[in-house]
Amino acid sequence: MGVNSRIVADAAGHLAAVTPPTDVATPTVPAMVLVDGSGNIFKTTDNGDGTATLNVSGGGSGGGDAVAQNSTTSGESGTLVQGAVTTSAPSYTTAKTNPLSLDTSGNLRVIASGAATAAKQPALGVAGTASTDVITVQGIASGVAQPVSGTVTANIGTAGTLATAAKQPALGTAGTASADVITVQGVASMTPLLATAAGDLAHDAVDSGNPVKIGAQARSTLPTAVSDGDRATIVADLRGRLVVLGSIPELNSDQVTVITSSTAETTIVTADASNKLHVHALIVANSHASTGTLLTLRDGTAGTIRAYLYLPASDTRGFTLPESGSFKQSTANNNWTIQCTTSVASIYVTAKFIKASS
Numbered sequence: 001m002g003v004n005s006r007i008v009a010d011a012a013g014h015l016a017a018v019t020p021p022t023d024v025a026t027p028t029v030p031a032m033v034l035v036d037g038s039g040n041i042f043k044t045t046d047n048g049d050g051t052a053t054l055n056v057s058g059g060g061s062g063g064g065d066a067v068a069q070n071s072t073t074s075g076e077s078g079t080l081v082q083g084a085v086t087t088s089a090p091s092y093t094t095a096k097t098n099p100l101s102l103d104t105s106g107n108l109r110v111i112a113s114g115a116a117t118a119a120k121q122p123a124l125g126v127a128g129t130a131s132t133d134v135i136t137v138q139g140i141a142s143g144v145a146q147p148v149s150g151t152v153t154a155n156i157g158t159a160g161t162l163a164t165a166a167k168q169p170a171l172g173t174a175g176t177a178s179a180d181v182i183t184v185q186g187v188a189s190m191t192p193l194l195a196t197a198a199g200d201l202a203h204d205a206v207d208s209g210n211p212v213k214i215g216a217q218a219r220s221t222l223p224t225a226v227s228d229g230d231r232a233t234i235v236a237d238l239r240g241r242l243v244v245l246g247s248i249p250e251l252n253s254d255q256v257t258v259i260t261s262s263t264a265e266t267t268i269v270t271a272d273a274s275n276k277l278h279v280h281a282l283i284v285a286n287s288h289a290s291t292g293t294l295l296t297l298r299d300g301t302a303g304t305i306r307a308y309l310y311l312p313a314s315d316t317r318g319f320t321l322p323e324s325g326s327f328k329q330s331t332a333n334n335n336w337t338i339q340c341t342t343s344v345a346s347i348y349v350t351a352k353f354i355k356a357s358s
Contacts, residue, residue, distance in 0.1 A: 207231040216242060220250045222357055246323050251355045259340060259347040265301060268351045269336035279336055280326030281352035283318035286311045286344060293342040300334040323354055
């Protein structure tokens with residue numbers, strides 16, 4: 001049964017509630033079911049302290065405490081809407097009533113308009129083809145060109161065996177296969193890589209460009225003459241010494257002749273059928289005690305006079321010229337001669353000459 005409480009006022013006129021005696025039992029509120037004109041069902045629940053809670057169990061479209069659209073929120077009360085919490089999205093059947101679906105964080109599962117069942121992720125498009133549901137930068141024939149400017153910074157990050165920064169070519173170790181390097185190297189198990197270095201022009205080819213030569217051709221004989229203006233191989237002797245101004249030693253010869261009491265033209269250098277003979281040194285000695293003579297040097301029997309040399313009695317005279325400035329023959333297969341103006345016993349002649357094709 002109910003318990004009456006007294007309301008009293010103090011001297012100032014303030015009202016105060018007086019708590020019922022503690023020896024009086026707490027009343028019980030009976031459970032009730034109410035239905036409003038819209039078909040909403042309301043149930044009461046005894047709270048055990050003399051009060052009751054009104055619960056909305058279901059009913060029509062209006063709800064237990066229906067409010068109008070765009071009404072002021074403050075001071076309003078309404079129906080509590082709940083949902084079923086599941087780790088993953090449940091499967092529902094068409095035309096069946098089911099609770100709203102929540103994840104374990106209380107987020108309501110929804111599908112955005114135009115999206116697939118799962119939230120869409122950026123994907124790669126097909127080059128040259130317009131694609132949907134992707135985030136791509138691509139071009140198509142009918143597209144409008146978009147200018148791009150500024151600076152783009154890309155970092156490859158860390159993926160698999162890749163380092164944070166993009167790898168750079170590095171030097172490998174000779175004889176050892178290495179990873180993450182761009183190298184040309186060899187190991188015992190691989191096929192040898194053969195490389196041949198050659199100039200851009202062969203010997204005796206018409207010269208062009210900028211010549212690059214390494215080394216020289218070693219010879220004991222003169223090479224075949226090339227045409228004027230051609231590129232030629234550098235020549236060295238058999239020990240690799242370059243032939244610059246002198247001649248190849250094997251082509252440098254000498255010959256000794258003795259002229260006794262004669263004024264006839266005498267051969268001092270015998271003809272060579274294949275080469276011209278260029279005289280670059282001549283030594284003559286007079287053994288007569290009192291008679292000197294004038295000597296005439298010719299580049300062949302009855303040939304052109306190339307030099308005169310006076311040889312006093314009991315004296316030695318001669319000349320030595322640089323090989324490049326020697327007395328040159330005009331044709332091959334010719335001898336050299338000396339003729340004494342006065343008969344003297346005796347004249348000793350030593351001639352040094354170079355065999356040459358020109």
